[in-house]
Amino acid sequence: MITVTDLTKRYARHTAVDHISFEVHKGQIVGFLGPNGAGKTTTMRMLTCFLPPTSGTATVAGFDVLEQSFEVKKRIGYLPETPPLYPEMRTAEYLQFVGSLKGLAKAELAKRVDYVCDRCAITDVKDKLLGKLSKGYRQRVGLAQAIIHNPDVLILDEPTSGLDPKQINETRELIKSLAGDHTIILSTHILPEVEQTCEQVVIINKGKLVATDSVSNLQNRARGAESLLVEVGARNGLADPAKVQTRLELVSGVSRVVLKNKRENRSVFEVESRKGLVRGDLARAVVEAGWDLNELRPAAVSLEEVFLQLTGDVTAAPAEEAAVTAGVK
Amino acid sequence: MRNVWVILRKELRSYFVSPVAYLLLAMFAVIFGFFFWNILGFFVFRGMESQMRGQMMPMNINEDVIRPLLSNVSVIGLFLIPMITMRLFAEEKRTGTIELLATSPISDVEVILGKWLSSVILYASMLSLTALNFLFLFKYGHPDWKPLLIGYLGLLLQAGALLAIGTFISTLTKNQIIAGAATFGVCLLLWVLEWVSGYETATWARVMSYMSVITHFESFSKGLLDSKDAIFYVTLIFFGLFLTARSMESLRWRS
Numbered sequence: 001m002i003t004v005t006d007l008t009k010r011y012a013r014h015t016a017v018d019h020i021s022f023e024v025h026k027g028q029i030v031g032f033l034g035p036n037g038a039g040k041t042t043t044m045r046m047l048t049c050f051l052p053p054t055s056g057t058a059t060v061a062g063f064d065v066l067e068q069s070f071e072v073k074k075r076i077g078y079l080p081e082t083p084p085l086y087p088e089m090r091t092a093e094y095l096q097f098v099g100s101l102k103g104l105a106k107a108e109l110a111k112r113v114d115y116v117c118d119r120c121a122i123t124d125v126k127d128k129l130l131g132k133l134s135k136g137y138r139q140r141v142g143l144a145q146a147i148i149h150n151p152d153v154l155i156l157d158e159p160t161s162g163l164d165p166k167q168i169n170e171t172r173e174l175i176k177s178l179a180g181d182h183t184i185i186l187s188t189h190i191l192p193e194v195e196q197t198c199e200q201v202v203i204i205n206k207g208k209l210v211a212t213d214s215v216s217n218l219q220n221r222a223r224g225a226e227s228l229l230v231e232v233g234a235r236n237g238l239a240d241p242a243k244v245q246t247r248l249e250l251v252s253g254v255s256r257v258v259l260k261n262k263r264e265n266r267s268v269f270e271v272e273s274r275k276g277l278v279r280g281d282l283a284r285a286v287v288e289a290g291w292d293l294n295e296l297r298p299a300a301v302s303l304e305e306v307f308l309q310l311t312g313d314v315t316a317a318p319a320e321e322a323a324v325t326a327g328v329k
Numbered sequence: 330m331r332n333v334w335v336i337l338r339k340e341l342r343s344y345f346v347s348p349v350a351y352l353l354l355a356m357f358a359v360i361f362g363f364f365f366w367n368i369l370g371f372f373v374f375r376g377m378e379s380q381m382r383g384q385m386m387p388m389n390i391n392e393d394v395i396r397p398l399l400s401n402v403s404v405i406g407l408f409l410i411p412m413i414t415m416r417l418f419a420e421e422k423r424t425g426t427i428e429l430l431a432t433s434p435i436s437d438v439e440v441i442l443g444k445w446l447s448s449v450i451l452y453a454s455m456l457s458l459t460a461l462n463f464l465f466l467f468k469y470g471h472p473d474w475k476p477l478l479i480g481y482l483g484l485l486l487q488a489g490a491l492l493a494i495g496t497f498i499s500t501l502t503k504n505q506i507i508a509g510a511a512t513f514g515v516c517l518l519l520w521v522l523e524w525v526s527g528y529e530t531a532t533w534a535r536v537m538s539y540m541s542v543i544t545h546f547e548s549f550s551k552g553l554l555d556s557k558d559a560i561f562y563v564t565l566i567f568f569g570l571f572l573t574a575r576s577m578e579s580l581r582w583r584s
Contacts, residue, residue, distance in 0.1 A: 048432040051581055073434040084429035086339075088346050100335045101433045145429070 001026045001153060001183040002047065006056035009042050009207075016042040018207040019056065024200070029179045031198035031215075032187035033307065039207040040187040041081060044157050047185070048078045061152050074103065077151040077182070081158050083142025087131025091122060091141055094130055095148055102149035116144040120174060136167040143174065147182070154178065156186040160193060172197050191307055203310055210310045228279065231295035232286055233266035241267040244291065251285050253278040266292075270299060332435045336443025337450075340417070344451050349416070353409055357455045364401045365462045368394055390472045391552065395463075399480040399550045402459065403543065406452070406488050407516040413451055414495025415509035417444045418577075422503045427580075437577045441496065441570055448492045449485070456484060476552020483549020486562035487542055491516055493569025500576040519543075 002024040009017040017039040024030045034040050045051040047058055049069040057064060063071040086094060095113045104112060117123045120140045125133060130141065139159065146154055159175060160168045175184065176197055188194060194201050195215060203210040211218065232244050241259055244267060248257045253273045261268040271282065279296060286293045344350040372394050379386040421427040430440055466472050495512040502508050523541035525534045538544050542565075545558035 045428075048428075050428055050431050070434055070436075073432055076432065078428070078432045080425055080428045082425045084424070084426040086343065086426060087424070088343050093342075097335065097339050098429065098433075101332070101430070101435060103434055 001028075002058070002060050002185065004043075004047070004056075004058045007043065007046060007053050007058050008055045009039070009046060009051065010054040015207050017046070017053075017204075020204065020207075020209045021056075022202050022209065022212045024183060024185060026183055027179065028200055029175070029184045029186070029198045030200040030202060031194035032185055032202050032204070033189070033191070033194050034187075034204040034210075035189055038204050040189075040204065041157055042207075043204070044078075044155050044185070044187060048076055048155055049073055050078075074149075075152045077146030077149065077154045079142045079146045079154075079156045079159060081161065083138050083145070085130040085133075085138060085141060085145075087129065089130050090127055091130060091133075092117070092126045094141070095144060098145045099148045104149055112148055112150070116148050119147070119178075120144040121170075135162055136164070136170075139163060139167070139171060140174070143171070147178065150181070152183060154182045154184045154186075156184065158187055158189075160188070160190070168193075203307065205310075227299045228271045228273065228282070229260070229268060229295065229297050229299045230271050230282060230286070230293070231266055231268045233292040233294045234290075244286075244289075245269065247285055247289055248282065251278060251281045253281070266294060268295075332439040333443045333446070336430075336435075336440055337447050340444055340447035341450060344447065349412070350451055350454075353412060353451070354455055354458060357405065357409060358458045360405055361398075361402060361459050362462065364398060364405075365459075368397055368401075369466075390466060390470050391476050394466065395472060395477055395480065396550050396552075398459075399477075399484065400546065402456070403484055403487055403546050403550075404520065406484065407491065407520050407542075408513070409455070410452070410488060410491045410495055410516055411509040411512035413448045414492055414499050414512055415505045416499070417448065417496050418499040418573075419502055419505045419508045422500075423505075431581070437574055441573050441577065445489075445493055445496050445570060445573075448496065449489055452488045452492065453485060456481060473552070479552045479554050480549055482554070483546055483558070483562075486549075486559060486566075487546055490542060490562045490565035490569065491519070493566045493573070495569075497569050497572040497576060500573055500580065 004023070005021050007017060007020045008015065020039075020043060032040050032043070042051065046053045047060060047065060049065050049072050052066055057066070059065070060072045061075045063075070065072050086097075089097065092113055095116060096109055099109045099112055100106075117126055120143050122137060122140050122144055125137050125141075130138065133141065139162075143156070143159065146156070156175065160171050163171060172193065175186065178184065186193075186197070198215060200213070201215050201218060202212045230248065241262055245257050245259060248254060248269060248271060254271055256272040258270045258272075259267060260270050271278075283293055283296060372388070372390070375386070375393075376388060379388070418427070421430065463472075463477065467474070491512075494515055495508075498512045498515065499505075499508040501511075519540070519542045521541075522537045523543045524538075526538035526544075542562075545561045548555040548558050
């Protein structure tokens with residue numbers, strides 16, 4: 001549905017987007033992820049034909065954004081970071097205006113307005129002035145505006161920014177429910193959002209593409225080795241953390257043990273292992289040594305870590321550390 | 330064409346939903362009313378004077394009332410036009426709604442035409458208020474209506490040109506005040522350029538005076554339709570709208 005090849009946007013002083021390539025298939029929700037200033041908005045603006053790319057190409061629904069921008073514009077719905085609302089208009093009136101701007105026929109218009117109002121839960125503010133709406137409603141009117149002409153592709157720039165947690169959830173649900181009919185690209189710098197809403201993720205940083213993969217693949221990729229959290233306790237303070245650590249390291253398959261947290265008579269370790277079958281051995285080792293095994297669970301790897309690994313300089317440090325540990329062993 | 334109408338309707342709505350249109354209409358009606366009263370008062374005074382002296386002076390209501398009134402309207406226009414055009418694009422740029430227009434299947438030319446036409450219509454509705462005053466002239470006197478119509482045409486053309494320039498200036502900034510002030514400056518300059526012809530007859534002075542929008546209104550106010558002056562205004566309209574289109578395009582490459 002969307003194909004981006006070597007897309008580049010250069011300004012006088014800096015390059016905002018640097019040779020980005022990715023692909024989005026029909027019906028997918030893709031998260032466009034990156035820290036602030038990574039080039040997300042610029043890329044989206046190029047996809048919506050608002051900005052012309054310096055070099056490279058992008059096609060939406062088979063049409064080139066530069067050469068056939070008119071055809072592209074007919075097929076996209078775009079919600080910019082701040083919803084493009086006219087404060088002096090009323091909701092229904094505004095949606096009618098946008099509808100006719102997108103080329104909807106008069107007969108269809110009223111039906112579509114009713115439909116999107118219903119879909120985005122804004123029927124109760126239909127006759128209110130847009131300037132008087134709360135942030136949550138304005139965002140939803142912005143979404144309604146984007147889907148009024150039933151576009152093939154929806155491009156949403158930070159659709160949940162500035163909303164309260166309840167509104168964020170509602171908006172996410174709404175976006176998810178739209179996925180069947182539309183191909184959606186949404187940008188965000190909030191990681192859980194991608195984990196919750198998207199199937200595919202494109203990570204960019206400083207204008208460069210860092211990774212593009214499915215959410216579950218990325219999580220796996222970051223995991224690499226399985227890691228477990230083990231909490232060991234002892235009733236009378238016999239469990240000396242150092243001793244426990246040495247014992248845990250002796251379990252076969254364990255590659256690294258890190259003391260994460262120490263309290264009076266229990267300590268938490270993060271255990272990394274090459275294969276996934278060490279849990280039983282770990283439990284046995286702890287119990288046989290006379291300690292209590294309070295907890296043993298897989299440490300969930302969040303996208304957050306993946307993200308930091310992929311975008312930051314953090315990548316170098318753990319790799320080095322791992323090498324050192326391996327060397328010692 | 331349909332898209333022009335969509336934009337036009339939206340712009341007219343925002344003029345008439347906000348106090349902008351009513352303020353302009355009211356201000357214009359009051360100022361024009363004052364001029365009307367003043368000029369007509371003077372006309373009546375001169376009529377009485379000539380009667381008292383017992384000698385007939387040549388008096389013509391078209392020459393003595395309508396012509397100075399129309400010239401005055403064209404000057405009042407210079408002051409009000411910046412207020413009409415300043416928000417056209419500056420406001421869209423400030424609130425980000427320009428992104429909606431730019432990502433909709435509608436061409437820049439259609440947006441520009443819709444916006445410019447809406448400003449012309451607002452100006453025309455201001456002018457239509459003056460018809461009320463002129464109706465009195467027709468009730469109590471016998472002015473010739475053809476020169477008056479030509480005068481209105483001239484006013485519309487002149488305003489169209491200045492509105493096109495104002496529309497262009499509005500695309501240059503996000504700030505309405507800056508757009509308004511700059512448009513006012515340009516309007517004023519296009520007015521006073523004519524003054525050099527008062528003391529200088531060299532070619533440069535003739536060129537400068539030719540560029541003044543007031544110079545070209547002279548014939549219209551007399552009720553003459555001079556194609557040279559009409560073409561000047563039409564050219565200025567095209568020039569202004571052309572600059573607007575270029576500016577909108579460069580907006581994309583710059584921002």
